[in-house]
Amino acid sequence: MTFDSLTFALFIVALWGIVALSRGWRLRKTELLIASYLFYAAWNPVFIWLLVVSTVVDWHAARRLHACHGAGQRKAWLLLSVAVNLGLLSWFKYADFFIANYNGITGWLGLANFQAPLIDVVLPIGISFYTFQTLSYTFDVYRRRIDPGRDFLDYALYVSFFPQLVAGPIVRYEQFAGQLQQARVMTAANVETGTALMVAGLFLKTVLADSLFAPVVDSGFAAAASIGTLAAWSGILSFSGQIYCDFAGYSLCAIGAARVFGFVLPRNFHAPYAAVGFSDFWRRWHITLSTWIRDYLYITLGGNRHGRSRTLGNLVVAMGLGGLWHGAAWTFVLWGLAHGLWLVLEHGLRPLARRATWLGSRMMQPVWMAVTFVTVTLTWVLFRAEDLPQAGSYYRALLTASGSTMGTPAWLALAAMAALLAWHVAIRSVEIEAVYARWRWPLRAIFVALLLAAVLLSPGENRAFIYFQF
Amino acid sequence: MSNRSRAIAVIIVALLFAAGAVAAWESFWRERGYSPILYDDRDLWAEHRLRAGTVDQQKNFTVVGASRIQLAFSTLAFEAAVPGWQAISLAINGHYPVAVLEDLAADKGFSGVLLVAVDARGLAHWYHDMSTPWVRHYRRDFGPQRRLERRLLSALQQRLVVVGSDFNLVRRIEGWIEGHPPPQHYTRLQPDRTIAADYRRADVPGLRQHFTDALAADYLKHPPPSPERWRADLEGIAAAVSTIRQRGGQVVFLRMPTADSHWELDQRNYPRELYWDQLEEATGALTLHFADYPELAGLELPDTSHIDGRDRARFTRSLVEILVEAGMIADPASR
Numbered sequence: 077m078t079f080d081s082l083t084f085a086l087f088i089v090a091l092w093g094i095v096a097l098s099r100g101w102r103l104r105k106t107e108l109l110i111a112s113y114l115f116y117a118a119w120n121p122v123f124i125w126l127l128v129v130s131t132v133v134d135w136h137a138a139r140r141l142h143a144c145h146g147a148g149q150r151k152a153w154l155l156l157s158v159a160v161n162l163g164l165l166s167w168f169k170y171a172d173f174f175i176a177n178y179n180g181i182t183g184w185l186g187l188a189n190f191q192a193p194l195i196d197v198v199l200p201i202g203i204s205f206y207t208f209q210t211l212s213y214t215f216d217v218y219r220r221r222i223d224p225g226r227d228f229l230d231y232a233l234y235v236s237f238f239p240q241l242v243a244g245p246i247v248r249y250e251q252f253a254g255q256l257q258q259a260r261v262m263t264a265a266n267v268e269t270g271t272a273l274m275v276a277g278l279f280l281k282t283v284l285a286d287s288l289f290a291p292v293v294d295s296g297f298a299a300a301a302s303i304g305t306l307a308a309w310s311g312i313l314s315f316s317g318q319i320y321c322d323f324a325g326y327s328l329c330a331i332g333a334a335r336v337f338g339f340v341l342p343r344n345f346h347a348p349y350a351a352v353g354f355s356d357f358w359r360r361w362h363i364t365l366s367t368w369i370r371d372y373l374y375i376t377l378g379g380n381r382h383g384r385s386r387t388l389g390n391l392v393v394a395m396g397l398g399g400l401w402h403g404a405a406w407t408f409v410l411w412g413l414a415h416g417l418w419l420v421l422e423h424g425l426r427p428l429a430r431r432a433t434w435l436g437s438r439m440m441q442p443v444w445m446a447v448t449f450v451t452v453t454l455t456w457v458l459f460r461a462e463d464l465p466q467a468g469s470y471y472r473a474l475l476t477a478s479g480s481t482m483g484t485p486a487w488l489a490l491a492a493m494a495a496l497l498a499w500h501v502a503i504r505s506v507e508i509e510a511v512y513a514r515w516r517w518p519l520r521a522i523f524v525a526l527l528l529a530a531v532l533l534s535p536g537e538n539r540a541f542i543y544f545q546f
Numbered sequence: 547m548s549n550r551s552r553a554i555a556v557i558i559v560a561l562l563f564a565a566g567a568v569a570a571w572e573s574f575w576r577e578r579g580y581s582p583i584l585y586d587d588r589d590l591w592a593e594h595r596l597r598a599g600t601v602d603q604q605k606n607f608t609v610v611g612a613s614r615i616q617l618a619f620s621t622l623a624f625e626a627a628v629p630g631w632q633a634i635s636l637a638i639n640g641h642y643p644v645a646v647l648e649d650l651a652a653d654k655g656f657s658g659v660l661l662v663a664v665d666a667r668g669l670a671h672w673y674h675d676m677s678t679p680w681v682r683h684y685r686r687d688f689g690p691q692r693r694l695e696r697r698l699l700s701a702l703q704q705r706l707v708v709v710g711s712d713f714n715l716v717r718r719i720e721g722w723i724e725g726h727p728p729p730q731h732y733t734r735l736q737p738d739r740t741i742a743a744d745y746r747r748a749d750v751p752g753l754r755q756h757f758t759d760a761l762a763a764d765y766l767k768h769p770p771p772s773p774e775r776w777r778a779d780l781e782g783i784a785a786a787v788s789t790i791r792q793r794g795g796q797v798v799f800l801r802m803p804t805a806d807s808h809w810e811l812d813q814r815n816y817p818r819e820l821y822w823d824q825l826e827e828a829t830g831a832l833t834l835h836f837a838d839y840p841e842l843a844g845l846e847l848p849d850t851s852h853i854d855g856r857d858r859a860r861f862t863r864s865l866v867e868i869l870v871e872a873g874m875i876a877d878p879a880s881r
Binding site: 077081082083117118119120121198263264265267268271272275283287288484485488517518520521522524525526528529530531532533534535536 | 547549550551552553554555556557559560561562563564567568571585686687689690691694695698699702708709710711712713714715716717719720723724
């Protein structure tokens with residue numbers, strides 16, 4: 077079920093009514109758990125078992141490893157959790173990628189008889205997100221950062237809570253467990269804030285991402301082999317807008333849907349296109365994934381504890397694997413590696429910035445902001461391209477001068493992108509939710525009303541949330 | 547005013563304003579002569595595809611093909627001519643149907659009469675996977691939620707103008723800047739996924755030119771395979787036909803009428819005797835060519851490729867008579 081559907085509107089209103097009328101926190105949690113499983117089953121009931129397996133295995137593995145004292149036994153339980161979660165993820169998401177690459181190598185070696193058929197398996201929606209969420213729980217118990225949960229129902233709801241189930245934010249157990257222990261208050265203020273967040277998220281998704289940016293992006297990449305320079309730039313700048321509005325819009329909807337039931341989910345985006353540098357970008361873009369990669373991948377690889385060259389190597393490897401998490405294709409791996417390379421370059425330039433202090437002055441901030449944005453935007457080509465040849469064609473179009481014109485949709489998309497950038501600069505150091513809360517109620521009403529009207533008047537361009545495919 | 551009251555006021559004001567905006571937008575376009583229309587998509591196709599495998603297979607008549615049959619066939623006229631039968635349209639505008647034929651062959655629930663409206667070009671390897679995205683959507687993504695969502699959307703599209711993508715706010719801003727109002731479509735999708743065309747509202751000379759130019763360009767891009775290659779590629783299609791027939795179903799290939807420059811291009815690239823006439827022997831299925839049936843050959847094709855909505859019932863009744871005569875459908879008069 078997607079947040080931009082009529083069925084979700086009916087679902088959340090009905091569920092809110094049921095939960096609000098129920099007495100007792102445990103009953104409410106049970107209702108939310110059942111509703112979350114229904115939410116998942118609405119896409120394809122068959123894949124419910126994956127959610128159940130992931131939940132049950134990590135629940136037991138975490139309890140057992142917590143109870144064990146021997147390092148070997150603890151590692152064994154941890155490995156079970158990792159093997160089950162990454163095994164499921166590998167089978168459903170990466171099996172065909174590995175087979176295709178194996179076939180490529182055997183074909184190159186002239187071993188045509190050793191080729192394997194593709195499995196063409198359905199990718200269960202949200203599997204990348206909930207496997208990472210449950211893994212974070214097992215890792216945290218293993219590292220003794222948290223104690224395992226005491227209530228299976230609470231844990232099952234933590235894994236499957238419908239707002240964050242299929243596309244994040246990736247929630248840590250410590251962020252959610254406390255909220256499950258005490259009854260959430262379903263106040264009118266929470267309903268209003270949650271509704272405002274959902275409407276804002278839908279505005280980003282349906283009006284900006286789907287209606288304004290996506291047509292320009294799609295036509296640009298469809299003509300990658302013959303597109304002119306101007307059209308290529310408008311296409312990739314529009315993709316910067318589309319990918320942000322699509323995913324940040326989804327995250328806002330998720331945070332808002334949780335809020336109407338009184339839950340607080342972690343922020344996932346914070347003005348990423350106003351980032352000064354690539355470290356800053358990753359502190360603002362898909363925050364719950366980048367912190368996951370930092371805490372469970374980069375630090376596990378050794379982090380910055382083994383010298384400068386190993387630190388930089390760890391950065392590149394972690395970002396490359398982060399790229400692979402996004403999709404089973406070399407374009408995503410290269411996208412991740414490119415971001416790893418930008419981080420390495422940034423680290424390399426830091427001593428220079430310490431010597432020449434003017435480089436870090438406030439006056440230079442807009443310059444670094446622009447450099448970061450343009451580099452991130454150019455790197456999006458790898459993310460959006462269907463394959464490496466298409467990415468190559470698109471880069472050629474971007475970086476060689478050739479005549480082309482831009483139609484009205486492209487000009488409108490660029491104007492919207494400029495506004496989006498200005499907005500990011502404006503809210504760079506501001507909590508937008510706090511600003512909203514300070515407004516007088518008529519202003520809040522006008523704000524929500526205008527966004528909601530725009531959402532309702534933007535039908536028919538529905539595209540699946542981009543991050544659903546991950 | 548308490549915090550609680552303010553929060554409730556925000557939600558109520560927002561809902562009322564948004565409802566007012568939708569009502570004003572609806573009224574604005576209705577005053578300019580627009581009326582609600584249904585929009586096709588993969589969910590709507592999948593909804594009908596589901597029916598094809600679940601209705602009474604003894605009286606199931608399913609049609610696959612592209613726009614020619616989608617504009618020519620009327621399920622209402624068929625069901626009136628053959629009482630008790632259910633007709634299902636799985637035609638996809640602009641997409642040849644081989645992937646759908648193979649999908650129905652793979653569906654053990656399907657054993658009805660399948661009409662495959664296609665020409666020799668549509669059976670060439672170039673177009674084998676054209677409909678695959680629809681089939682994959684049905685097989686992989688069409689779950690309970692999408693079924694309900696499509697029903698809700700159909701109900702709204704049939705009642706409100708502004709639910710259509712032509713009236714999307716961003717599209718209309720672009721149209722306003724460029725001086726283009728929303729299109730007044732000469733075709734209307736019916737709830738059964740057939741299409742009724744009214745060529746009195748169409749730019750017929752423009753359409754004739756468009757279809758001829760597009761076909762000529764496609765023949766350059768996708769030249770016809772040799773008759774030997776074409777025939778060899780029918781192997782998978784023959785297997786699909788055989789599978790359906792083994793389950794008790796029937797498959798009929800129908801070459802829909804084309805006219806004038808369109809027909810000349812077709813004949814030049816895929817001469818009938820070298821291609822179409824080999825189909826029956828290669829697949830074992832009944833094949834019908836419009837040129838052999840005066841009642842089909844005599845239909846008027848305003849744009850050289852499709853018939854007007856007023857001729858749909860006549861076309862469908864003629865088709866039923868041909869199928870009854872061929873023994874594909876029991877004669878309704880004999881009951």
